[in-house]
Amino acid sequence: MPARGNRAASARTGRPKGAHATVFVGSSLDGFIARKDGSLDWLQGPGEKGGEDFGYGAHMRRVDALVMGRATFDTVLGFEPWPYGEKLVVVLTHRPVKLPPNFRGRVESMAGRPATIVRRLAARGILRLYVDGGRTVQAFLRAGLIDEVIITRLPVLIGTGIPLFGPTGRDIQLRHRHTRSYDTGVVQSTYEAR
Numbered sequence: 001m002p003a004r005g006n007r008a009a010s011a012r013t014g015r016p017k018g019a020h021a022t023v024f025v026g027s028s029l030d031g032f033i034a035r036k037d038g039s040l041d042w043l044q045g046p047g048e049k050g051g052e053d054f055g056y057g058a059h060m061r062r063v064d065a066l067v068m069g070r071a072t073f074d075t076v077l078g079f080e081p082w083p084y085g086e087k088l089v090v091v092l093t094h095r096p097v098k099l100p101p102n103f104r105g106r107v108e109s110m111a112g113r114p115a116t117i118v119r120r121l122a123a124r125g126i127l128r129l130y131v132d133g134g135r136t137v138q139a140f141l142r143a144g145l146i147d148e149v150i151i152t153r154l155p156v157l158i159g160t161g162i163p164l165f166g167p168t169g170r171d172i173q174l175r176h177r178h179t180r181s182y183d184t185g186v187v188q189s190t191y192e193a194r
Helices: 002-013 056-062 070-076 114-123 134-142
Strands: 020-028 032-034 065-069 088-092 107-110 128-132 148-154 174-181 187-193
Touching: 020 056, 020 134, 056 128, 065 070, 065 114, 065 134, 070 088, 070 134, 088 114, 128 134
Parallel strands: 020 128, 020 148, 065 088, 065 128, 088 107
Antiparallel strands: 020 032, 148 187, 174 187
8 A cells, every 4th residue: 555655756756767856854852953053063972972873874874865954955065074985966956056176966856846846856766865955855745855854853952943843834744753852852653755
């Protein structure tokens, strides 16, 4: 039965065969993915000292490329070390992206609707996508292009910020696959989008 549902979703969204998009996101316990100014300083904490990556490394090995919005890219551009290794990062923007020379060939920009982006990348053999950034995730969810959502909740309340999920325009049903808790108080849940 799930396979039939996946075929229907593919026909509805025009998704290329084999395309798969995942959200892997950290969230505060009160449901924010970043402070209002986009900063992620509150993410530093559980796991930092013990070296736990909460499955991030395994997740990165499963994807071909990342697709993120411009605001998220501008935030992560300052991260040391660069968290995506040699993976291709596609920045969704209509404005030119100034890149340091060492990012050429690893970062590119595109503009268009989520389905168009997925088709363009699939035509190049890039099928397994990691979708990141609040508005980008919301747009891909609304378009029915997210297959899996992995939410890692940190035991911190930041009060205000950018919400994990904004308006979706309709209910989006998720099927719980599993939840794992860590000694640090971090709880990670994986959902399959229906």
